[in-house]
Amino acid sequence: MDGLRDTSPSGSPRECLTAGSEHALLALYYDELRRLARHTLRGQAGRITLQPTDLAHEAALRLIGSQAAHGIRDEGHLLSLAARVIRTTFIDEIRRRRALKREVHVVTLWEDCAAAPCAATAIDMLRFDDLLGELASFEPEGAQVVELRFYVGLTMAEIADTLGISERTAHRRWHSARAWLLHALRDS
Numbered sequence: 001m002d003g004l005r006d007t008s009p010s011g012s013p014r015e016c017l018t019a020g021s022e023h024a025l026l027a028l029y030y031d032e033l034r035r036l037a038r039h040t041l042r043g044q045a046g047r048i049t050l051q052p053t054d055l056a057h058e059a060a061l062r063l064i065g066s067q068a069a070h071g072i073r074d075e076g077h078l079l080s081l082a083a084r085v086i087r088t089t090f091i092d093e094i095r096r097r098r099a100l101k102r103e104v105h106v107v108t109l110w111e112d113c114a115a116a117p118c119a120a121t122a123i124d125m126l127r128f129d130d131l132l133g134e135l136a137s138f139e140p141e142g143a144q145v146v147e148l149r150f151y152v153g154l155t156m157a158e159i160a161d162t163l164g165i166s167e168r169t170a171h172r173r174w175h176s177a178r179a180w181l182l183h184a185l186r187d188s
Contacts, residue, residue, distance in 0.1 A: 026060050029078060033060055036086050050093050058093075059086045131184050135177060142177030145170055 026033070037055035062085050072078045136143035141163075148154045148162060160170040 026064065029082065030056070030060065033063075033082055033086070036082060040086055040090050050090070055086060055089060055093075059089045062089060127185075127188065128181075131181055131188075134184070135180055139173075139177060139180070142173045142180070145173045146177045146181070149174065 033056040034052055037052040037059065041050065041052050041055060059082065063082060066081070066085065072081065132143055132146060135146070144163065145159055148159045154162065156170045156174065157167055159174075160167040163170065165173075
């Protein structure tokens with residue numbers, strides 16, 4: 001965006017677009033984008049870490065890529081479109097951050113998942129998946145039992161049947177894998 005501010009645009013939004021210079025248009029109105037971003041973010045300190053400059057940059061990128069930008073009639077239309085783009089960019093950021101907060105799901109590492117105690121271990125599913133991959137690197141059979149148990153929901157008898165092993169072996173692999181996962185989770 002620094003390159004955009006270095007240009008010295010002149011003329012109306014329509015003239016900039018007719019000349020095919022979306023960059024000149026944004027350079028002309030970049031300060032206005034920042035003002036709109038600052039206004040949008042006022043009162044959000046502590047709740048969101050997005051800075052006005054970041055919001056203005058993201059909105060500018062979206063505005064350049066927008067088909068609606070090519071139909072801008074005048075300055076009012078441009079600012080209206082810019083305000084909409086800044087708002088949707090801001091809302092998208094809030095949704096993204098809320099979605100990140102929802103990434104933590106309760107995963108129970110107990111023999112009978114339905115009978116797990118209330119103190120089930122809550123972990124980030126992405127972290128759990130990383131640990132499962134690590135487990136698979138040195139104990140692939142145990143990782144396979146965990147996958148069948150968590151992701152498919154099979155019972156130990158069904159896991160044993162699926163893998164062609166005894167139910168006792170399935171239990172041993174489950175206990176071993178579960179112990180390693182719990183230890184790894186405590187360490188992280």
